[in-house]
Amino acid sequence: MSPPGKAVVLDAPGTSRLVEHVPRRPGPGEAQVRVHAAGMCGRDRDLYLGRRPAPYARYPLTPGHEWSGTVTAVGEGAPASLIGRKVVGEGLWNCATCARCRAGETDLCTVGYEETGFTRPGAMAPTLTLPARLLHTLPPDADLTAAALLEPAARAAAAVLKAGPLPGARVAVIGAGALGLFTAQLLGAFSPSELTVVDTGPGRAALADRFGATAYRTWDRPSGLVDFDLVIDAVGAASTARAATSLLRPGGRLVLTGIPVHGAAGLDPARLVARQLSIGTALGAPSGAWSSAVRAFSAARLTPLELVTHQLGVDEFERAMALTAGGDPRVGRVLLRP
Template identity: 80%
Template sequence: MFHSVHHPGRLPLGPRGQAVVLDAPGTSRLVEHTPQRPGPGEARVDVHAVGICGSDRDVHLGRRPAPYVRYPLTPGHEWSGTVAAVGEGVSASLIGRKVVGEGLRNCETCARCRAGETVLCAAGYQETGFTLPGAMAPTLVLPARLLHTLPPDADLTAAALLEPAAHATAAVLKACPLPGMRAAVIGSGTLGLLAAQLLGAFSPSELTVVGTNPGRADLTHRFGATAYRTWDRASGLSDFDVVIDAVGGTSTASAATSLLRPGGRLVLTGIPAQGAEGLDPARVVARQLSIGTAFGASAGAWSYAVRAFSSARLTPLELVTHQLGIDEFERAMELTDSGGPHGGKVLLLPRTS
């Protein structure tokens, strides 16, 4: 067992600054941040950047189901940073390493965790930025076992997108892609484009992205798509081997089945909408479609995404359109609510104001 080079009573406290706190839906404030000493098995990370997604917006507006949020809360589950200190039982070699980290706290001992399905942990739901303190603060303390280390030259701004990339990876792995397949992705937002780039690594013969914004065509091609269609121009699209629904809209899952060939595979991800149009079981069975789901990312999906990023097979930096200081949290929420220019990604930099 490794131990920190620091005595727990003399750990440097590191950067101070301000943190976001949501006391209740729609009620946010900035508070002075006091870095916490990591306990046994924990690490403290100096946060470089934290991404904002639709689930953060739902927490801000009070739309996240009660079992999956706990106020008051410091949000922030998509983040990157550098390890500043470690607690007892954690190798001191982590200090100074660039890292990202899993948000879901799993027990590692239940049947599902032992099978590698850590997102289905039987211990109950706990997640950084939703029920536990998140990364919209200068520092973050979490179990060191959840960290994934990055190369020394990694771009930490780009790495802040590895959390949604891990979700996209989970969807792609559920799709079981093969070289030469015909693939389609529904959605040209962050999740959809990351899924497209990951699918591109499997050398599909065709990779079509279907979205709503005509202005996304060039960007989708840079992320590996061979074609981009808006829904009003999607008639005639069919016979895809694999379709990933990265939107979770009220009609996208049903529409996705029409894009598949008989025997094709559909993977549903994103944030499913309440009251969505149902899938016709008779049509699914008659056409022998396979339907999978991806909600969250297992440790294996995280590892795959980090390897793809470290080998430059996953290059998400172009998706970032705004980098704001922590004191611009409310503006960041507004930009995310509107989708930002062309649906770009908004980052907060907790150590910049």
């Protein structure tokens, strides 16, 4: 169990401490949430290691952008009906009024970047206060431990919505991490004729099968990895975008997501044009993708709990970070419990 009332604070890259948590009362239009659990992912590791450029990180900071909880209080102008509701929340503090937000592209808000857990206090603390408009309510019987992973599920939903899959398509997903598995599970709703998950090793074949894959392949055994109608790259490594194009049929579609890195190798525009490949991208999740993921979760079409392998107190932040970065295939998602 975590010490009562404690929060994680990163004073600078590589420097963390546990502090007394002082809840912030919700201001106008805001809600206060009692945090149930906060997830950890590669973006948290990048924050911890100082790999995020200045506009996208602000120290000192309480991290935690994947979370679930229950609303305990609201400020003036926020719906009182939220109190007592189980919720998750969008990370990007969109303004809801600029042209991009009004067009539904809240992940492209032009007012400026602010995100829970990166520039705003995150959920590795007993409470979290944020704009009520960012909240998505869950059913009363929702499992909040599973719901803590709805942030990567929303990003997967954004990629699937961008892809626009058609029934009967041959589809491949690159990557068997949380993002790739959620992508596969959401793609299953579109009745693909084939749904192949491609990863670097065989360790997640059984898990991919449970998330709806009809086939599982590794790059060293590429038999059958050709002529897909749609490929979604849920890894974002330097080599995967190029590899993904080799899986597509002429006229096929590629969607790039994941945590992209600079300097993707070998994407030849001439080859893309000659084969008439179309490319879409998804980074983050607009409000519509969050709604889609929450609906799928509420209808038991998403099963995040299968990915959780460790639940630790916030006082074990350093251990959780080591587990997340360790590369052990037996380690899935790590949750911190305030």
